[in-house]
Amino acid sequence: MESSYVGFETLAVRVAVPHVLHVELNRPNRANAMNAQYWHEMRRLFAAIAVDPEVRAVVISGAGKHFSAGIDMQPGQQPTGNLLSGPGKNSDVARHALKLQQLVLSMQESFTCITRCPQPVIAAIHGACMGGAVDLITACDMRFCSDCALFSVKEVAVGLCADVGTLQRLPRVVGNQSWVRDICYSARTFGAAEAKEFGLVSKVCSGGREGILAAAMEAAAVIAAHSPLAVTGTKRSLEWSQDHSVADGLAHVALWNSAALMTKDLMIGARPPDRRKGGAAAEGTTKPKRKLYSNL
Numbered sequence: 001m002e003s004s005y006v007g008f009e010t011l012a013v014r015v016a017v018p019h020v021l022h023v024e025l026n027r028p029n030r031a032n033a034m035n036a037q038y039w040h041e042m043r044r045l046f047a048a049i050a051v052d053p054e055v056r057a058v059v060i061s062g063a064g065k066h067f068s069a070g071i072d073m074q075p076g077q078q079p080t081g082n083l084l085s086g087p088g089k090n091s092d093v094a095r096h097a098l099k100l101q102q103l104v105l106s107m108q109e110s111f112t113c114i115t116r117c118p119q120p121v122i123a124a125i126h127g128a129c130m131g132g133a134v135d136l137i138t139a140c141d142m143r144f145c146s147d148c149a150l151f152s153v154k155e156v157a158v159g160l161c162a163d164v165g166t167l168q169r170l171p172r173v174v175g176n177q178s179w180v181r182d183i184c185y186s187a188r189t190f191g192a193a194e195a196k197e198f199g200l201v202s203k204v205c206s207g208g209r210e211g212i213l214a215a216a217m218e219a220a221a222v223i224a225a226h227s228p229l230a231v232t233g234t235k236r237s238l239e240w241s242q243d244h245s246v247a248d249g250l251a252h253v254a255l256w257n258s259a260a261l262m263t264k265d266l267m268i269g270a271r272p273p274d275r276r277k278g279g280a281a282a283e284g285t286t287k288p289k290r291k292l293y294s295n296l
């Protein structure tokens with residue numbers, strides 16, 4: 001295990017199956033609410049993941065009863081400090097607003113680092129997933145939830161306009177402005193069935209926390225068995241194409257593949273497993289060995 005993955009207080013990080021990193025939101029006594037330390041640790045963790053060639057997929061889940069209750073609402077738990085009380089006598093509105101803007105931008109980065117990291121990230125959601133937790137999952141590549149999951153874009157109910165990703169990413173994820181506006185303006189709580197119906201999650205599983213984690217790990221292991229170069233190229237192309245025209249997206253992927261088509265990953269991918277050197281099924285078994293791609 002990389003030394004970059006130790007020393008976190010709000011996150012537990014472990015290698016779950018080969019090449020799959022399990023990131024657990026780890027404040028179960030506070031329903032995994034996001035405190036000042038959390039925002040900082042997410043950025044630090046994903047900076048390390050982004051440059052770790054061993055990691056090919058990431059699963060994010062919550063310890064304990066809930067995925068996450070969103071922002072920590074207890075006094076003194078946010079990086080805002082006393083900024084919310086406005087400029088004191090030694091500052092002015094513009095300078096003070098600039099500090100707050102910089103702070104919000106840095107908190108946004110704590111989720112944008114997920115969309116930017118080269119490896120796919122799967123959210124495995126059980127129990128409550130509220131406010132900031134919805135910002136988090138909409139930054140992930142895939143979302144699976146347990147049939148006991150409860151969601152709420154809760155910000156307006158606590159006097160806030162959501163500002164760390166939900167309003168920008170959720171409409172793209174689900175492609176239904178009417179439903180997005182319904183859940184964002186009302187802040188109502190909805191369950192797994194509705195989340196699946198509108199495309200917020202792509203899979204609903206029984207079995208609570210363990211059930212959803214197993215499903216996410218299985219999906220992550222499938223991803224990790226593929227060429228990491230092909231997978232990261234696919235993520236890049238999907239991300240780029242979201243913000244650009246079809247023509248720009250096609251030009252972008254043509255440029256990517258002008259290099260990527262020359263890798264030996266294509267040869268490995270095209271060969272049936274049992275005809276590859278070292279790829280035959282072990283004696284007495286029928287299961288072929290995994291195709292062995294180099295790390296990034």
Ligand SMILES: CC/C=C\C=C\CC(=O)SCCNC(=O)CCNC(=O)[C@H](O)C(C)(C)COP(=O)(O)OP(=O)(O)OC[C@H]1O[C@@H](n2cnc3c(N)ncnc32)[C@H](O)[C@@H]1OP(=O)(O)O
Nearest residue numbers: 029030031033069070071072073074128130131132154155
């Ligand atoms: C720049 C701004 C960036 C981001 C902004 C994001 C905005 C938001 O995130 S808005 C959403 C805020 N969250 C909430 O309103 C959720 C509040 N919590 C609940 O509704 C419930 O606690 C629950 C999540 C549904 C769980 O209910 P239950 O299973 O009954 O457990 P509890 O006993 O209520 O909670 C256990 C324990 O956790 C504490 N806790 C829960 N949520 C938070 C929270 N958001 N912040 C801090 N602490 C929280 C709760 O107080 C309990 O603690 P005890 O010490 O055991 O009382």
